[in-house]
Amino acid sequence: MPSTDQTREFPGAKAPERTGSIDSSGLRLALNEWGEPGAPVIAMVHGGFDFSRTFDVFAPMIAEAGWRVVAWDARGHGDSDHAHLYGWAADVRDHLAAIQSISSEPIVLLGHSKGGGQLLDLLDGRPSLARAFVNLDGLPSQFSSPDVNDRERRRMRRADLASGLDRRRRRAELTRRPDTIEGLAERRQPMNPRLTREWLEYLVTVGARHDDEGWRWKIDPVLHLGGFGPWRPGWSLDHLAALEMPFLGVLSGVQDDPMGWKSRRGDIEPFLPPGGQLEFYDDIGHFLHIEQTRFIADLVLKFLEPHR
Amino acid sequence: MMRRTEFLLNGSLRLALHTLAEGEGRPLLLLHGLGEQSPMSRPEWTSAWNGPVLALDFTGHGESDVPVSGGYTPEGLMSDVDAVLAEHGPVTIVGRGFGAWVGLLVAGARTSHVHGVVLFDGSGAVGGGSQPPTPYVNVLPASGTTKPDPYALLELSRDPRPPDYALDYVRFILEDSEIENPIVVSARIRPEWLAAVASDIGVIELPLEQAIESFA
Numbered sequence: 001m002p003s004t005d006q007t008r009e010f011p012g013a014k015a016p017e018r019t020g021s022i023d024s025s026g027l028r029l030a031l032n033e034w035g036e037p038g039a040p041v042i043a044m045v046h047g048g049f050d051f052s053r054t055f056d057v058f059a060p061m062i063a064e065a066g067w068r069v070v071a072w073d074a075r076g077h078g079d080s081d082h083a084h085l086y087g088w089a090a091d092v093r094d095h096l097a098a099i100q101s102i103s104s105e106p107i108v109l110l111g112h113s114k115g116g117g118q119l120l121d122l123l124d125g126r127p128s129l130a131r132a133f134v135n136l137d138g139l140p141s142q143f144s145s146p147d148v149n150d151r152e153r154r155r156m157r158r159a160d161l162a163s164g165l166d167r168r169r170r171r172a173e174l175t176r177r178p179d180t181i182e183g184l185a186e187r188r189q190p191m192n193p194r195l196t197r198e199w200l201e202y203l204v205t206v207g208a209r210h211d212d213e214g215w216r217w218k219i220d221p222v223l224h225l226g227g228f229g230p231w232r233p234g235w236s237l238d239h240l241a242a243l244e245m246p247f248l249g250v251l252s253g254v255q256d257d258p259m260g261w262k263s264r265r266g267d268i269e270p271f272l273p274p275g276g277q278l279e280f281y282d283d284i285g286h287f288l289h290i291e292q293t294r295f296i297a298d299l300v301l302k303f304l305e306p307h308r
Numbered sequence: 309m310m311r312r313t314e315f316l317l318n319g320s321l322r323l324a325l326h327t328l329a330e331g332e333g334r335p336l337l338l339l340h341g342l343g344e345q346s347p348m349s350r351p352e353w354t355s356a357w358n359g360p361v362l363a364l365d366f367t368g369h370g371e372s373d374v375p376v377s378g379g380y381t382p383e384g385l386m387s388d389v390d391a392v393l394a395e396h397g398p399v400t401i402v403g404r405g406f407g408a409w410v411g412l413l414v415a416g417a418r419t420s421h422v423h424g425v426v427l428f429d430g431s432g433a434v435g436g437g438s439q440p441p442t443p444y445v446n447v448l449p450a451s452g453t454t455k456p457d458p459y460a461l462l463e464l465s466r467d468p469r470p471p472d473y474a475l476d477y478v479r480f481i482l483e484d485s486e487i488e489n490p491i492v493v494s495a496r497i498r499p500e501w502l503a504a505v506a507s508d509i510g511v512i513e514l515p516l517e518q519a520i521e522s523f524a
Contacts, residue, residue: 230470
């Protein structure tokens, strides 16, 4: 039976110490911060269908080690404005607006999943933004694509196109389906099968909004997974090879996790920038920083030690 | 006739759809190039078309609304054309430059509602080329109402258009179409994607007026 308690706690989870917003050409992006305001800055960029509060355990751990952690919600995600239009390039530009609003000096950047892939693009065009870059399972590889023949790939693209257009036709009437905390957590579980129900229920209370009908995810209902157009993973690897700042890449090797690009060490190593560090864990899923928070935080902190 | 304008909704954005010529039957839909807008009157080259002649101002262009903070993609702007299909039913498309690219995409995505597409010269035909160009990331001041929207010009002139991606849409069209030659290339300028489309065995090439006549 669902609980009537509309709050949830999770061990180590800590709400942001400061909140604010960033203007990206008229679009408001919600910003969250943990740690001392005068500490060295690390900016964290979340992945697709996530939001900055998914760092609620990871960010405090980094902050406790003497960093000011800043994270923002992508357009249409979390507490940021829903946009008229969405696209990879627009997300990348929003990241630039956010980073420029935080510091005029190079800072440390960390991206998870799609956020990591987008930072690869940003840093190829704007390398002076970062003095170090951490990428958590956001290294797309063309070599690890599922074994799909051309006809099947076209069929999938076509189905995706049609459903995307249908969704946009119905945009005015689209809403996120209301549910209980337990119900929303259960519906998210297929995306995050390796994460605990306790965490997912906590996530509902910070990533969904409560109204008379129940809880609804805040994410814009017009958004859906995929839909990258002609984008292909190999393009991001070119950006990886071009990096000139200290780099740490962390890959999940769990092949049956429904999220992530499934890149393997051998896919990425040939594209590592000089001096780049790559770690591969075949027993941690795509959401490494949530599944093994302490372990990944220690790995990141050790990498960052010379870059304080 | 002076053009008549109606406004369609795409989400919360208003799209301007102009009727350049009245008529019975399936409309001819003109899609302008990047940074352009719909013509004020019926172009001479449409004279063989007896049905209505419509022209759409893409989002951020002409009399259509400007979105907040860009986010333009050709795939996203397919929904502009889809709003016309939802309102007016099946059409034949003539696209100029960037409009030719979107015309091809939407013809592939809505095969039952696009009875033929003509790909013609115009601005924005090349996009970012077959591979993404070096990232150019810049935040522009909030424009509000400036048209064409600077973000449209920035983002839609840099989107990659790999030939094999274009050919996927050619396949979608050819697999479904009941017309013998549903894709006609009239453009003389051929970026890689368009050269690939033109060389496909199911695609024919005709001068613009003949191309329109072939669908009339």
